[in-house]
Amino acid sequence: MTGIVFDIKEFAVHDGPGPRVTVFLKGCPLRCKWCHNPEGHSSEIELFWKKEKCTGCGLCRQDIEHELCKQLGRCWHHCASGALSISGQKWEAEALVERLLSYAPILNDCGGGITLSGGEPLFQPEFALEVLKRLTTVHRAIETSGYADETVFLRMLEVVDFVIMDIKLADSDVHRSYTGVRNEEILDNFARLKASHKPHLIRVPLIPQITDTEENLSAIARIVGDSPVELLEYNQLTPTKYAMLQKEFPLGEIAQPSKVDLSIFQNAKLLKL
Amino acid sequence: MLEELRSYILKKKHHAFRSPSGIDFAAEFAEKRLNPRARVAERFVRICEMEQPLLMPQERIVLTRTVTDPNAIFIKEEGEDRIDLPCIYTKEEWLQVKEKHFIHEAGWLSNVIPDYSLILEKGLLFFRKNADEYSCKMIDALIDLTDRYAMEAENQGKMDVVETLKKVPRYGATSFQEALQMIRIVNFAAWLEGNYHVTLGRFDVYCGPYLEKDLATGVLREEEALELLCDFFMALNKDTDLYYSIQRGDNGQSLTLGGVDAKGHPQFNMLSRLCLLASKELKVIDPKINIRVDKNTPVEVYELGSELTAVGLGFPQYTNDDTVIAGLLEKGYELEDARNYAIAACWEIIIPVVGTDIINVGALSFAKVIDRAFHEYLKKANSFEEFLKYVDLIIMEETEKILARIQNIWVIPSPFYGMFFPFEDVSKGGKYNNLGVHGTGIATAADSLAAIKKYVFEEKSISAEAYIEAVDADFVGYESLLAKLRYDSPKMGNDDDFVDDLAAHLMSSFADALEGKRSSRGGQIRAGTGSAMYYLWHPEEIGASPDGRRKGEGLGTNYSPSLYARCNGPFSIVKSFCKPELKRIINGGPLTLEFLSSMFENPEGIEKLALLVRTYIKLGGHQLQLNTVNRETLRDAQKHPERYPQLVVRIWGWSAYFVELDKRFQDHVIARTEYAL
Numbered sequence: 001m002t003g004i005v006f007d008i009k010e011f012a013v014h015d016g017p018g019p020r021v022t023v024f025l026k027g028c029p030l031r032c033k034w035c036h037n038p039e040g041h042s043s044e045i046e047l048f049w050k051k052e053k054c055t056g057c058g059l060c061r062q063d064i065e066h067e068l069c070k071q072l073g074r075c076w077h078h079c080a081s082g083a084l085s086i087s088g089q090k091w092e093a094e095a096l097v098e099r100l101l102s103y104a105p106i107l108n109d110c111g112g113g114i115t116l117s118g119g120e121p122l123f124q125p126e127f128a129l130e131v132l133k134r135l136t137t138v139h140r141a142i143e144t145s146g147y148a149d150e151t152v153f154l155r156m157l158e159v160v161d162f163v164i165m166d167i168k169l170a171d172s173d174v175h176r177s178y179t180g181v182r183n184e185e186i187l188d189n190f191a192r193l194k195a196s197h198k199p200h201l202i203r204v205p206l207i208p209q210i211t212d213t214e215e216n217l218s219a220i221a222r223i224v225g226d227s228p229v230e231l232l233e234y235n236q237l238t239p240t241k242y243a244m245l246q247k248e249f250p251l252g253e254i255a256q257p258s259k260v261d262l263s264i265f266q267n268a269k270l271l272k273l
Numbered sequence: 274m275l276e277e278l279r280s281y282i283l284k285k286k287h288h289a290f291r292s293p294s295g296i297d298f299a300a301e302f303a304e305k306r307l308n309p310r311a312r313v314a315e316r317f318v319r320i321c322e323m324e325q326p327l328l329m330p331q332e333r334i335v336l337t338r339t340v341t342d343p344n345a346i347f348i349k350e351e352g353e354d355r356i357d358l359p360c361i362y363t364k365e366e367w368l369q370v371k372e373k374h375f376i377h378e379a380g381w382l383s384n385v386i387p388d389y390s391l392i393l394e395k396g397l398l399f400f401r402k403n404a405d406e407y408s409c410k411m412i413d414a415l416i417d418l419t420d421r422y423a424m425e426a427e428n429q430g431k432m433d434v435v436e437t438l439k440k441v442p443r444y445g446a447t448s449f450q451e452a453l454q455m456i457r458i459v460n461f462a463a464w465l466e467g468n469y470h471v472t473l474g475r476f477d478v479y480c481g482p483y484l485e486k487d488l489a490t491g492v493l494r495e496e497e498a499l500e501l502l503c504d505f506f507m508a509l510n511k512d513t514d515l516y517y518s519i520q521r522g523d524n525g526q527s528l529t530l531g532g533v534d535a536k537g538h539p540q541f542n543m544l545s546r547l548c549l550l551a552s553k554e555l556k557v558i559d560p561k562i563n564i565r566v567d568k569n570t571p572v573e574v575y576e577l578g579s580e581l582t583a584v585g586l587g588f589p590q591y592t593n594d595d596t597v598i599a600g601l602l603e604k605g606y607e608l609e610d611a612r613n614y615a616i617a618a619c620w621e622i623i624i625p626v627v628g629t630d631i632i633n634v635g636a637l638s639f640a641k642v643i644d645r646a647f648h649e650y651l652k653k654a655n656s657f658e659e660f661l662k663y664v665d666l667i668i669m670e671e672t673e674k675i676l677a678r679i680q681n682i683w684v685i686p687s688p689f690y691g692m693f694f695p696f697e698d699v700s701k702g703g704k705y706n707n708l709g710v711h712g713t714g715i716a717t718a719a720d721s722l723a724a725i726k727k728y729v730f731e732e733k734s735i736s737a738e739a740y741i742e743a744v745d746a747d748f749v750g751y752e753s754l755l756a757k758l759r760y761d762s763p764k765m766g767n768d769d770d771f772v773d774d775l776a777a778h779l780m781s782s783f784a785d786a787l788e789g790k791r792s793s794r795g796g797q798i799r800a801g802t803g804s805a806m807y808y809l810w811h812p813e814e815i816g817a818s819p820d821g822r823r824k825g826e827g828l829g830t831n832y833s834p835s836l837y838a839r840c841n842g843p844f845s846i847v848k849s850f851c852k853p854e855l856k857r858i859i860n861g862g863p864l865t866l867e868f869l870s871s872m873f874e875n876p877e878g879i880e881k882l883a884l885l886v887r888t889y890i891k892l893g894g895h896q897l898q899l900n901t902v903n904r905e906t907l908r909d910a911q912k913h914p915e916r917y918p919q920l921v922v923r924i925w926g927w928s929a930y931f932v933e934l935d936k937r938f939q940d941h942v943i944a945r946t947e948y949a950l
């Protein structure tokens with residue numbers, strides 16, 4: 001079984017207990033307007049182009065040999081200036097597991113583990129579940145938008161030790177206008193998560209004037225109850241990766257962040273990134 | 274804490290009180306044909322007499338240089354250096370000395386650690402009893418100066434300073450404040466005598482008991498002790514621009530914390546903890562802090578260290594007792610001495626009191642070794658194994674070349690500083706007289722070897738001739754090859770045995786080449802993994818390299834991946850760099866990891882960094898340096914230096930104010946940030 005991975009990050013410090021190795025699976029059914037990871041959207045392999053490094057030599061368009069490069073229309077193998085690179089790599093589940101388990105001694109010693117993230121890791125459900133199932137000797141976490149079929153979600157709960165799940169917006173219509181999907185499925189999955197008694201953490205991205213309003217946060221506080229919550233401060237810099245994929249950043253201007261009152265939650269803390 | 278004093282010093286307000294000596298000591302000494310000890314003593318005494326007491330706001334640990342010589346220069350092989358002390362030899366005389374002797378760097382005693390325990394216990398009058406006329410004169414001049422400080426303190430009503438100076442430096446210290454003042458006086462005098470890389474050794478071990486006594490008897494509360502310590506740390510920053518160094522900051526004023534005692538018991542104490550706090554509080558570049566750790570060090574020590582790392586000064590640096598002590602034993606150090614090691618200047622290992630090793634006599638350029646093998650032997654070699662044999666041969670040749678220069682070593686005598694070592698004349702050597710040789714560009718070399726092995730001998734996708742042509746053309750016209758080499762080839766730092774084994778081979782070969790060799794003082798030769806300024810000098814000796822490094826591009830600092838290697842991350846780097854047999858290369862030189870400063874925005878990042886450091890130590894790594902960088906800030910600081918007077922960056926084994934650095938150092942720091950973790 002194969003899946004597409006766009007990054008494996010060693011020593012991730014915000015993706016679960018202890019230091020972690022986080023695997024980013026490519027592809028996401030949502031399109032959050034504030035998303036900082038646009039290479040996580042499409043499940044296809046894509047080309048990254050750093051304009052400021054490009055010398056305009058044109059070599060990448062000549063003598064293209066590799067199948068993949070032909071599809072992409074440019075060959076990164078010819079680019080000596082470091083301007084072109086590939087986002088996305090096909091992995092056999094078995095090979096990925098082997099690579100990940102090579103970290104097990106260090107991770108176990110540090111009280112860390114492996115985290116599957118994305119994109120949306122459950123957007124490649126069979127691959128994600130297969131990988132998690134085989135990672136038996138190390139702590140496993142998942143970072144999910146919660147947007148997944150009931151069966152997939154329940155199966156996932158069987159093979160992880162820790163779940164990090166986003167709840168972005170409480171109102172389903174507003175959720176839809178900012179992420180492209182309604183939130184009923186997400187909230188149902190949250191209820192399943194809670195019922196499972198699996199250790200978990202709810203993440204709320206604080207998008208100025210969109211998710212960080214008092215109304216939204218109090219509604220989320222009511223939904224999550226005593227679950228631990230991390231409010232993620234939004235990085236005000238325009239994400240650079242849109243330009244590298246030659247896409248527009250959909251949020252455009254970012255408004256002033258609101259003052260957030262942590263005490264409306266039973267159990268929340270703020271995370272600066 | 275001590276904000277007024279700190280800002281006074283950082284704004285260089287004390288510079289207003291400086292004036293030149295105006296004396297041409299060298300000419301006078303030459304005419305009188307004075308012997309070396311007499312010259313050193315005479316200059317010291319006369320400058321002490323000219324020194325004016327200067328007390329700064331809030332300051333309680335006193336002594337500041339006011340006499341300087343802004344026009345003084347020091348002659349060395351590659352040209353001249355500024356030293357800010359009038360010379361004691363004329364140019365002609367000095368060239369004559371150099372004809373007969375090997376003169377290391379500035380020629381003065383450096384990187385050695387005096388017996389601070391004994392100094393603190395006994396005071397200078399104790400040493401005066403057995404001293405010769407020169408040493409006596411110097412002690413007297415120094416005491417006279419501190420007496421004038423006491424008078425000035427009395428005028429200003431700083432009575433605790435007066436009381437302190439009644440005891441030290443004449444007699445032994447009886448309190449923490451006296452101990453700190455004594456160390457400052459000796460440190461001040463050691464620099465003023467002419468010595469450089471005046472390092473502080475195991476500060477917590479020899480000074481800790483004074484703190485603990487004062488805390489136990491209620492003489493001091495912890496906050497008061499911390500304030501005194503901050504005062505002392507600021508004192509170490511007063512005169513740094515006057516010290517002999519490549520760039521301001523490279524002055525070797527390091528202190529070492531933790532480690533074990535002679536019996537192997539852990540030493541991390543109250544003072545060790547306070548040092549980390551004081552440094553975190555002050556955010557200044559001196560003293561540079563080193564922590565000795567081992568596989569059993571509790572995680573709290575790493576957490577305290579990581580909190581300091583998060584401040585962005587580029588220290589503490591960690592050194593692993595498990596690896597270093599084992600390595601020292603193999604080099605013939607006795608167990609008790611090995612357990613007592615400290616960090617000399619940047620990262621070099623030295624034994625306090627008894628070690629007079631010259632720890633940085635030269636550097637092997639691994640990149641040049643490969644460059645030579647590539648050009649001289651690649652076409653001849655029938656197999657990779659054969660090629661590697663040539664590489665070993667060149668390592669042997671190059672190390673012999675480095676050592677051949679070092680005959681008949683002569684060091685300028687130190688009638689003052691030398692008193693605190695248990696040897697007749699420490700400038701002639703002590704118990705350990707080994708030499709240390711750095712090794713630079715290991716990743717560039719290992720990556721090059723891996724590419725040669727893979728493409729020339731295994732895949733046979735490129736001929737030796739074509740490869741050499743491409744490298745000699747600096748890859749112009751060979752862009753696809755260049756792209757493949759840079760971005761799609763095995764790189765050290767990815768936990769890939771294919772290349773890591775070659776790095777391990779190069780390191781062993783380096784250690785082998787030095788095995789059994791002797792210095793002209795009878796010592797052994799230690800291999801190391803430091804780069805010092807060679808990371809800028811060595812690439813100038815060669816063109817492009819077979820790993821795709823283009824002409825003029827730098828080498829990594831110390832023991833680190835190549836500047837443009839796309840590494841998987843810190844776990845892989847740590848694993849790769851632990852593969853060589855590190856106990857054979859313990860002269861010093863840390864694995865250097867660069868982290869984005871955003872990593873430390875949350876306490877979680879700091880806690881987890883502590884675990885990463887512990888992992889490196891448990892895996893048997895020898896030394897680790899962690900830098901925090903922020904690319905945007907650095908770029909902006911280059912454009913608007915006036916906005917960033919206090920931005921600190923780590924260079925190779927020392928930290929500096931970014932805006933004070935020459936541009937080529939600045940550029941290298943910025944290049945390093947490209948692949949920060």
Ligand code: SF4
Binds near residue numbers: 078080
């Ligand atoms: S090969 Fe690289 S530098 Fe040249 S045009 Fe293509 S992207 Fe730009």
Ligand code: SF4
Binds near residue numbers: 034040
């Ligand atoms: S769910 Fe995450 S990856 Fe997907 S669009 Fe939203 S922010 Fe981006």
